[in-house]
Each structure stands twice: as C-alpha cells, then as structure tokens.
Amino acid sequence: MDFELSDELKDFRKMVREFALSEFTSEVARKRDFEESYPDDLRIKSLQKGIIDFANPWKTMVAIEELCRVDAGLGISVTVPYFGAEVIMLFGNDAQKEKYLSEVNKGKKMMGLAVTEPGGGSDVAANKTEAVKSGNKYILNGSKMFITNGQIADFFVMLARTSKADSTKKHRGMSTFIVESKFKGFSSNKLEGKLGVRATNTAELILNNIEVPEENLIGEEGKGFYYIMTFFNISRVFVAAQAIGVAQGALDRTLEYLKNNAPSGEMQNEHVQFTLSDMATRIEAARLLMYKAASYLFQFKPNPTITSMAKGYASETAVFASEKAMELTGLYGLSGDLERYFRDAKIMEIWEGTSEVEKLIIARMLEKESDSSE
Amino acid sequence: MNDDLKLMKETVRDFSTKNIENIALKIEREGIDKDLLKKLAEQGFLGATAPQEYGGAELDNASYRAILEELSSFSPSVGVLVFLYNSIASKLLKKGKAGEYLKEILSGESTLGFGYGEILEGYGNSTETKGSDGRTILKRDVIFPTAKKFIVLDDTGENLILANGKIKGAENKKSLGIRGLGISDVLIETSGAETLGNRSDIVKAIEDSSLEIAAIYLGIIKGSLNKAIDYAKVRTTFDHFLKDYSPVAFSLSSLRAEEELLRSYIYESDADFSGGLSALIFSESLSKRATKQALQTHGGYGYLEDFGVEKFYRDAMTISTMLFRGRRDRKRLSEEVFGTEAGNL
Numbered sequence: 001m002d003f004e005l006s007d008e009l010k011d012f013r014k015m016v017r018e019f020a021l022s023e024f025t026s027e028v029a030r031k032r033d034f035e036e037s038y039p040d041d042l043r044i045k046s047l048q049k050g051i052i053d054f055a056n057p058w059k060t061m062v063a064i065e066e067l068c069r070v071d072a073g074l075g076i077s078v079t080v081p082y083f084g085a086e087v088i089m090l091f092g093n094d095a096q097k098e099k100y101l102s103e104v105n106k107g108k109k110m111m112g113l114a115v116t117e118p119g120g121g122s123d124v125a126a127n128k129t130e131a132v133k134s135g136n137k138y139i140l141n142g143s144k145m146f147i148t149n150g151q152i153a154d155f156f157v158m159l160a161r162t163s164k165a166d167s168t169k170k171h172r173g174m175s176t177f178i179v180e181s182k183f184k185g186f187s188s189n190k191l192e193g194k195l196g197v198r199a200t201n202t203a204e205l206i207l208n209n210i211e212v213p214e215e216n217l218i219g220e221e222g223k224g225f226y227y228i229m230t231f232f233n234i235s236r237v238f239v240a241a242q243a244i245g246v247a248q249g250a251l252d253r254t255l256e257y258l259k260n261n262a263p264s265g266e267m268q269n270e271h272v273q274f275t276l277s278d279m280a281t282r283i284e285a286a287r288l289l290m291y292k293a294a295s296y297l298f299q300f301k302p303n304p305t306i307t308s309m310a311k312g313y314a315s316e317t318a319v320f321a322s323e324k325a326m327e328l329t330g331l332y333g334l335s336g337d338l339e340r341y342f343r344d345a346k347i348m349e350i351w352e353g354t355s356e357v358e359k360l361i362i363a364r365m366l367e368k369e370s371d372s373s374e
Numbered sequence: 375m376n377d378d379l380k381l382m383k384e385t386v387r388d389f390s391t392k393n394i395e396n397i398a399l400k401i402e403r404e405g406i407d408k409d410l411l412k413k414l415a416e417q418g419f420l421g422a423t424a425p426q427e428y429g430g431a432e433l434d435n436a437s438y439r440a441i442l443e444e445l446s447s448f449s450p451s452v453g454v455l456v457f458l459y460n461s462i463a464s465k466l467l468k469k470g471k472a473g474e475y476l477k478e479i480l481s482g483e484s485t486l487g488f489g490y491g492e493i494l495e496g497y498g499n500s501t502e503t504k505g506s507d508g509r510t511i512l513k514r515d516v517i518f519p520t521a522k523k524f525i526v527l528d529d530t531g532e533n534l535i536l537a538n539g540k541i542k543g544a545e546n547k548k549s550l551g552i553r554g555l556g557i558s559d560v561l562i563e564t565s566g567a568e569t570l571g572n573r574s575d576i577v578k579a580i581e582d583s584s585l586e587i588a589a590i591y592l593g594i595i596k597g598s599l600n601k602a603i604d605y606a607k608v609r610t611t612f613d614h615f616l617k618d619y620s621p622v623a624f625s626l627s628s629l630r631a632e633e634e635l636l637r638s639y640i641y642e643s644d645a646d647f648s649g650g651l652s653a654l655i656f657s658e659s660l661s662k663r664a665t666k667q668a669l670q671t672h673g674g675y676g677y678l679e680d681f682g683v684e685k686f687y688r689d690a691m692t693i694s695t696m697l698f699r700g701r702r703d704r705k706r707l708s709e710e711v712f713g714t715e716a717g718n719l
Binding site: 125 | 491547550611613622673691695
C-alpha cells in the first residue's frame with residue numbers, strides 16, 4: 001500500500017496548480033461568476049498548456065482537484081468539455097470514436113451528457129424522452145434538464161426510451177444516442193440564476209422530432225440505462241475531485257486569512273484551531289476515499305460502494321468546509337472570494353446523483369455483498 | 375401566543391402574500407423598490423417600534439418580532455431592513471436634522487444605509503482611503519449601498535455620523551445575501567455630516583437585540599421549510615412522493631419541531647437567562663441547517679433562483695456573518711453560564 005502519487009503525477013499537480021493560480025485570478029473568477037459566462041479562452045489555454053489530458057484518468061482527476069481548488073466555476077468549465085465521453089469510449093464503435101471523440105480530444109469540439117429530465121432528477125429510469133425507429137433513423141421527442149454545456153456542446157450522449165416502460169422494470173427499454181446540436185428540431189434554453197458554478201453553461205434541451213441516423217445509436221438498443229449507470233460510476237470519482245478541490249481551496253483561503261489578514265492571535269484561539277483541524281481531517285479522509293475509488297476504477301475493477309462513498313463524503317466535506325470557512329473569516333470571506341466557494345460547494349451534493357442516491361447505492365451494495373460473503 | 379399577536383402575524387402574512395411573494399425574485403435581482411418601501415411604511419412596519427412623533431407605530435416587542443419573522447419568511451432582505459430601521463436607526467437618529475431624516479426614512483420617502491461591517495468589526499480607518507478631492511472616504515461592506523444617506527464611522531473611527539454617500543464599484547459583484555438591500559463599497563462625503571454618537575452605541579443596540587435577530591432567523595427557517603414541505607408533498611421520485619421517504623420526512627419534520635420550540639421561546643420567554651442569547655445562538659445554527667436541507671430537498675431546482683429557496687441558504691449565512699457576532703456572542707453566553715470570564719483561549 002502506497003499513499004503517494006507517482007513523481008510524474010506530483011509534478012503534474014504542481015504544474016496545474018501554477019496554471020490555476022496564474023490564470024484563475026479573483027478578477028476573472030468574479031467576472032465569469034457575475035456574468036454567468038463560459039470561459040472558452042481558458043478552455044483553449046488549458047489544452048495548449050497540457051493541463052487537460054483526457055486520455056489519462058489519474059491526470060484528469062488531479063487536474064480537476066487542483067483547478068477547482070482555485071475556482072470551481074472555472075475549473076469545471078475547462079474540464080467538462082469531455083463530459084460523457086466514457087460512454088462512447090466504452091460502448092461506442094470505432095466509427096463513432098473517430099468521428100466524435102477525436103475532435104473532442106483535440107479541443108475542436110465540445111460534448112455533453114443529456115440524461116436528466118424535468119422533474120426526473122436522479123431517477124433515471126423515469127425518463128420519458130422517446131426514440132422511435134423509422135427506417136434507418138430514430139425520431140427523438142422530449143426534453144432534458146440541467147444539462148451541462150447544454151448551449152455550447154456540439155453533440156450530446158443522450159438517453160431515450162426505445163420501447164415502452166414496463167411498470168416493474170422501468171430501466172429496461174432505454175438506449176443511448178449521439179445527438180448533434182445542429183440536428184433539425186434541437187433547441188436549448190440557457191438556465192440562468194444558478195446559485196454557484198456560474199461560469200459553467202447549463203441549459204434545458206428541447207427535442208422536437210429530431211432525426212438521428214441509426215449509426216448514432218451507441219452500443220445495443222435497450223442497454224442505455226446500464227451504460228449510463230456505468231458512466232456515473234466513473235464520473236462520480238471526478239465529482240469527488242471537484243468537491244475536494246472546493247474544500248481544500250476553502251481551507252487554503254481560510255489559512256491565508258488567519259495568517260495575513262486576521263486580528264493578531266486568531267490562529268492561537270483553540271476554537272479556530274479545532275475547526276481548522278476538523279476541516280483538514282475530513283478533506284484528507286475524502287481524498288483517501290477518492291484515491292481508493294480511482295485506484296479500483298482506473299484498473300478496470302470499479303467498486304461502486306467506494307465510489308459512492310467517495311462522491312457522497314467529498315461533497316458533504318465541500319459544503320462543510322466552505323461553511324466553516326465563512327464562519328472563520330466573517331466579513332473577509334463575505335466580501336472576498338470565499339463566498340463563491342460557499343455557493344459553488346452545494347451543487348456537489350446534487351449533481352451526478354444526490355447524496356441521498358449515493359447512500360442508497362451504498363446500502364444496496366452492503367446488502368448484496370453481505371449475501372455473497374455468506 | 376395571545377390573540378393580538380396571532381392577528382398581527384396574520385396581518386403581516388396577508389400583506390407579504392400580496393406585496394412581497396409575487397415580487398420576491400425581483401427583490402433579489404433589482405433590490406427593494408420605493409413602492410414596497412411606501413407600502414411597508416403605510417402598514418407601520420418600517421417604524422414598528424419607533425416613537426409616534428417620528429412616524430413610528432410604538433408597537434411592543436412581541437409584535438415587532440412577529441413582523442420580523444413574517445416578513446423574513448418571504449424576503450429576509452425586507453426583514454433585515456425593518457430591523458436596521460427600528461433597532462438601530464430609531465435609536466440613533468433623534469436630534470435635529472437626524473430626527474427629521476428618521477421621519478423621511480420611516481415614511482419610505484428616503485433611504486438609509488449602514489457601514490455595518492466597519493462599525494461592528496471595528497476595522498475603521500485601516501480600510502478607508504481619502505478620495506481625490508479629499509472630502510470623501512471609501513467605506514467597505516456597507517448594507518443598502520444604494521441608499522441616500524448612511525450611518526458610518528467618521529475619520530477617527532470612533533464616532534458615528536449621518537452622511538451622504540454614493541455606491542462605488544458594484545457593477546460586477548452581487549453580495550452573497552440580502553440582495554434586496556445589497557452589500558457594497560460606498561464613497562462617503564464627510565462634509566456636512568451629522569454626528570450621532572459613539573461606535574459602542576450600535577454595538578450595544580445589536581447586543582440588546584438578540585431576540586429580534588433570532589426572529590429574523592426564525593422567519594428564514596419558516597420560509598425555507600414551508601417551501602421544502604410543500605415541494606416534498608408534490609414532487610415524486612422513484613414512484614413515490616418525497617414526503618413518503620423516511621429521510622426526507624424525518625429531517626424536515628424534526629427541523630419544523632425545532633422551529634416550533636424556537637418560536638415559543640422567542641414569543642413566550644421572558645428571556646431572563648442570557649438576555650435572549652440562547653435563542654440567538656440556537657436560531658443561527660438552526661437557520662443554516664434548515665436552509666441547507668430545504669435546498670437539498672428541491673434537488674437541482676433548489677440550485678436555481680427561480681424556486682426562491684436558495685436565497686434562504688445565502689441569507690442565513692450572510693446574516694450570520696453580519697448580525698451574529700460569532701465567537702463574541704458565544705463568549706458572552708459562556709460568561710453568562712460560568713458567571714465569570716470564560717472562553718478566552
């Protein structure tokens with residue numbers, strides 16, 4: 001057992017941190033947050049500087065953590081253009097990979113994942129979007145909600161129903177498609193007024209008789225739910241990295257305040273010291289859980305229990321640390337950058353499966369594992 | 375709770391349903407407008423406890439708390455404004471021109487902002503800079519920065535003054551909370567300012583207002599839980615209403631139970647022990663827990679301002695930073711409990 005990252009990853013981490021500190025200035029972060037505008041310039045710069053290496057999951061995880069540590073809105077914005085790619089990578093065919101993924105890898109195109117529906121939330125099996133086969137095409141109708149990159153992605157991995165829902169096995173009969181935003185019948189409405197991560201682009205998608213060529217079906221018809229759940233088991237590790245970045249950044253900035261800006265003696269107060277210790281301990285525990293989940297996953301032996309523990313605990317830690325940071329820094333935090341951490345953190349407990357869903361997964365796996373060990 | 379108080383709460387609730395609920399999102403985006411100020415004044419809410427000679431309603435403390443609670447349950451920004459006008463402005467603006475100005479703000483004709491952080495945190499002169507014309511000083515973290523006049527500290531950092539001022543540099547920043555009032559930098563004109571008293575007068579006014587601040591928190595708790603409970607009754611997930619799931623039902627119902635205990639304390643206690651500090655400390659913590667759970671219950675929709683629940687999450691933290699004095703209040707409570715100096719290290 002070795003708790004150290006490789007030297008290569010350590011160097012990479014250092015490089016990402018330097019990039020984030022020089023590019024994600026308070027001024028830029030505040031502007032994007034205020035305007036709710038996507039930082040495409042930073043996306044391009046991060047690709048050019050080699051910050052983003054989607055082919056290397058360890059690097060991706062470390063980059064997400066380090067970028068979100070300086071600013072979550074910007075950090076997620078530059079690491080999310082690849083969102084959903086694993087579905088094509090694992091279940092798509094070579095033609096799809098060549099046509100769609102290679103462009104994303106080069107930074108020429110952006111993608112998104114379109115699963116969630118209005119009123120559907122984490123209950124993926126309740127999806128209503130329909131895909132009806134007609135000749136060599138599928139006709140898609142429905143709507144998608146809270147879709148990251150919804151207005152700016154060139155294409156989406158989209159989940160739709162290809163056969164009627166069976167009341168007892170609702171997760172059957174669903175399929176995944178690659179849907180381009182330029183297909184006729186596709187439209188999107190930007191969702192404005194998010195509490196946090198406001199630099200990221202979020203939209204509602206309207207699908208009105210979209211014709212999708214049959215070669216854009218990913219994998220087999222009827223297996224969409226399984227593909228998406230497999231994907232979430234991967235992406236949740238990256239959400240854990242976002243959350244740990246937010247929590248660590250909140251702690252960094254709190255320490256910076258206590259050392260440089262607080263009235264003298266603040267650091268020596270034991271209430272302050274205990275709060276700092278508690279923040280740091282939880283962050284360390286969350287990070288270890290994430291490393292363990294990543295270690296299983298990146299060796300192709302995913303462990304959904306550990307993954308859900310990592311995502312759930314890391315997001316709880318982000319909310320906890322950002323709240324404590326506000327309490328320890330007072331007006332400094334309120335009028336400075338820390339209040340953004342407080343707003344950004346809360347989404348971690350909601351997206352990629354709410355904390356409640358993570359707990360359900362853990363409990364179900366516990367039940368299953370205890371059966372098999374008997 | 376006696377009948378008079380119940381009637382008062384009903385009146386404020388009716389008023390809020392008609393005049394605040396429908397524009398709650400507008401208040402968050404654009405601030406409290408003059409029309410609403412006028413209506414609040416007409417109802418006697420703006421000067422709830424102020425003397426009649428200044429246009430106040432001279433209500434008792436319980437009625438005042440009821441107003442703070444009910445208004446805050448729809449818009450915490452409105453609750454905080456009423457609190458600042460009654461618990462601070464009415465106590466400081468009494469003589470001469472200042473008294474005349476009190477009449478103007480209580481009638482909704484004019485507006486008053488507060489150099490609040492500076493006054494309470496005492497960071498005074500260190501963050502002030504002289505303007506280029508030598509007459510203006512920059513004040514950070516001013517509540518209601520779009521107001522016409524402000525209560526701020528003078529050059530010495532010890533005396534309170536009533537002065538003219540103008541908002542500065544707010545074009546690319548929204549405050550975390552109480553956006554109906556806003557928090558921003560203000561350029562203050564020191565010439566012609568009225569002297570009002572000492573910095574400690576405001577500190578004392580705040581320390582004497584524990585139950586009133588607790589009433590604002592109570593409103594935040596009530597408003598956010600109302601939304602969450604209503605939502606949990608109509609939203610289905612995995613084929614059942616949210617309310618049917620034990621974690622949702624148990625957490626919302628126990629938060630509501632805590633809210634009820636807090637309410638009975640705020641209205642029925644004589645608050646001998648600690649002068650209401652216990653209610654303040656309890657309500658501060660409960661408001662953070664309740665607003666977080668209320669947002670979570672709404673899932674992704676809770677993260678969007680349209681649903682009117684995330685504002686409570688922001689406001690609870692903001693008010694905690696501005697009005698609740700964190701460790702100082704806990705230290706005051708400790709000294710009450712131990713009967714001597716405690717909690718210094």
